[in-house]
Amino acid sequence: MMFVRELGVGPVVVLLHGTPSPPQDLLPLATELARRYCVLVPDLPGYGQTAAVDELTVERYADAVAEMLAANGVTRVRAVAGFSSGAYIALDLVLRELVAADLVVSLGGLATFDDAARTFRRDVARAIRLDPSTITRDLDALMPTLMLSPAWRAAHPEDDARAASWLHLTSPHVVADELAALAEARDLRP
Known part of the structure; x- marks a missing residue:
């Protein structure tokens, strides 16, 4: 439920x-x-x-x-x-x-991913499944760049830490599954 x-x-x-x-x-x-x-x-x-x-x-x-x-x-x-x-x-x-x-x-949404974005998500999902500590070690630093625009980051530098923390809202297993699911998601553009 x-x-x-x-x-x-x-x-x-x-x-x-x-x-x-x-x-x-x-x-x-x-x-x-x-x-x-x-x-x-x-x-x-x-x-x-x-x-x-x-x-x-x-x-x-x-x-x-x-x-x-x-x-x-x-x-x-x-x-x-x-x-x-x-x-x-x-x-x-x-x-x-x-x-x-x-x-x-x-x-800040999307309707599809290009090939590079799909490959990135597959690779990160694979890395997390092999070693869940990848989230803390490598991905925390990437999250602000992936999730926040440069203009937002410049105006709200305090949000970098918040964006990095988002990976810890759920389990590494769920994060890996989400990334893999997004890598395979169909193109919703008309």
Whole structure:
């Protein structure tokens, strides 16, 4: 069962965190939106209070979100928004018609990866599976560069440490599975 925070009343807006990133980072936005909407902020599988899933694919994330919405009686949303890979999940959710949505909002999101990005994710997933300490030893330093724009990093240097900490929000196994799943994710561009 997926854990979900619910704020406000009105048409439903779903906010999906990235992988890895904390769902709590979306709460300031959720609080603002809750003035006019019922905002749902789930913990995606493997994060917070939601258990990890076996045989992870990006589609399984979207399926889990669809199941959470159905369990809450939601068949249509005003918007589904996602940060980073959460935006990919949001787009997949709507393109596969798992939920009807008026809007899909991408916050630093993506719809596909080029070959180099896919290879990088496969290689990192393999390295983590061989030696989980790779996360602490090698990847913490890369996270700010991978997850934050140069302009953001210049304006908010304190966020480098936060971005580095995101890899520790879940187990190395989940991080490796997510990277491998993203490397195999289908191209969602029209």
